[in-house]
Amino acid sequence: DQQVKQNSPSLSVQEGRISILNCDYTNSMFDYFLWYKKYPAEGPTFLISISSIKDKNEDGRFTVFLNKSAKHLSLHIVPSQPGDSAVYFCAARDSGAGSYQLTFGKGTKLSVIP
Amino acid sequence: NAGVMQNPRHLVRRRGQEARLRCSPMKGHSHVYWYRQLPEEGLKFMVYLQKENIIDESGMPKERFSAEFPKEGPSILRIQQVVRGDSAAYFCASSPLLGQSSYEQYFGPGTRLTVT
Numbered sequence: 001d002q003q004v005k006q007n008s009p010s011l012s013v014q015e016g017r018i019s020i021l022n023c024d025y026t027n028s029m030f031d032y033f034l035w036y037k038k039y040p041a042e043g044p045t046f047l048i049s050i051s052s053i054k055d056k057n058e059d060g061r062f063t064v065f066l067n068k069s070a071k072h073l074s075l076h077i078v079p080s081q082p083g084d085s086a087v088y089f090c091a092a093r094d095s096g097a098g099s100y101q102l103t104f105g106k107g108t109k110l111s112v113i114p
Numbered sequence: 115n116a117g118v119m120q121n122p123r124h125l126v127r128r129r130g131q132e133a134r135l136r137c138s139p140m141k142g143h144s145h146v147y148w149y150r151q152l153p154e155e156g157l158k159f160m161v162y163l164q165k166e167n168i169i170d171e172s173g174m175p176k177e178r179f180s181a182e183f184p185k186e187g188p189s190i191l192r193i194q195q196v197v198r199g200d201s202a203a204y205f206c207a208s209s210p211l212l213g214q215s216s217y218e219q220y221f222g223p224g225t226r227l228t229v230t
Contacts, residue, residue, distance in 0.1 A: 103159070
């Protein structure tokens with residue numbers, strides 16, 4: 001039972017354009033969401049996060065949008081750069097569970113074409 | 115300002131041997147988490163520890179797997195009598211003790227375990 005779903009295994013975008021990565025979740029108790037970027041043979045790198053009390057958080061080229069009613073969040077990267085090519089993981093935390101564990105999606109592989 | 119450190123980066127074990135994976139959290143971080151990633155999958159939570167305490171081990175297999183985070187030294191994930199299905203990348207993450215930023219976990223480079 002996947003509680004965090006990233007339905008697009010891959011995405012290709014032209015350099016300079018916008019990349020939009022999507023994530024859906026089923027657990028209504030999730031109250032904090034994070035995006036991680038991962039290069040091959042490396043650990044995930046924290047990118048940006050958002051609390052469930054917000055609907056948008058922006059950090060430079062990265063913006064995360066949260067639609068609680070739809071249980072959907074998205075990561076926007078603009079403008080996209082070749083160095084952004086990586087696998088992006090969406091993760092969520094249920095603070096009510098009494099644990100700090102994160103639940104991850106399976107990832108979306110982003111390829112930014114020069 | 116060292117990040118999360120894990121060693122070894124690669125570990126090869128024969129079936130039935132023991133595997134020990136080590137993790138040193140970021141300076142100032144007192145929470146340690148272990149995750150496992152199988153090929154083409156996301157990361158799956160295994161265990162959450164603070165110094166000398168296991169807080170949540172709901173993701174740990176019931177047998178052969180154990181974890182500790184002693185008062186001194188790194189956190190250790192131990193897998194006894196490894197089987198081929200244990201082959202995976204094992205990631206350690208750490209977070210600070212208090213505040214909103216404690217929600218953000220910072221990952222090490224991982225240990226890639228191969229069981230032959």
